[in-house]
Amino acid sequence: MKQTVIGLFFAFSLIAGTARASDPAALMAKGKKVYSGSGGCVACHGKDGTPVVPGAPNFKDAKWQKRKTDEQLSKSIREGKGTMPKHTGPESDIPALVAYVRSFAAPRPEGGQ
Numbered sequence: 001m002k003q004t005v006i007g008l009f010f011a012f013s014l015i016a017g018t019a020r021a022s023d024p025a026a027l028m029a030k031g032k033k034v035y036s037g038s039g040g041c042v043a044c045h046g047k048d049g050t051p052v053v054p055g056a057p058n059f060k061d062a063k064w065q066k067r068k069t070d071e072q073l074s075k076s077i078r079e080g081k082g083t084m085p086k087h088t089g090p091e092s093d094i095p096a097l098v099a100y101v102r103s104f105a106a107p108r109p110e111g112g113q
Contacts, residue, residue: 028099031101034093060104065105070098075103
């Protein structure tokens with residue numbers, strides 16, 4: 001009985017995690033929170049994706065965004081790259097960070113941010 005309960009708990013946890021990951025608004029909110037906070041990304045990549053240190057990519061550059069796959073971004077976040085340290089938070093932060101980085105190159109409504 002105990003194994004069945006643990007198995008069901010695990011299955012429901014996976015389903016709940018998948019539902020959250022498939023919610024674009026929740027993914028973006030998490031990405032923004034990590035990027036601006038515990039991830040420390042904003043210190044080098046800037047609040048709006050414009051780099052504040054030499055060598056950091058400009059996330060607003062559509063050509064740069066096009067050249068990089070989600071897998072490449074994930075790997076850079078997970079392992080670090082050059083002077084950028086690896087992400088030490090949970091693995092679930094990585095898809096959220098990729099989604100948030102992608103949002104910098106998205107067209108903005110006129111007069112909007």
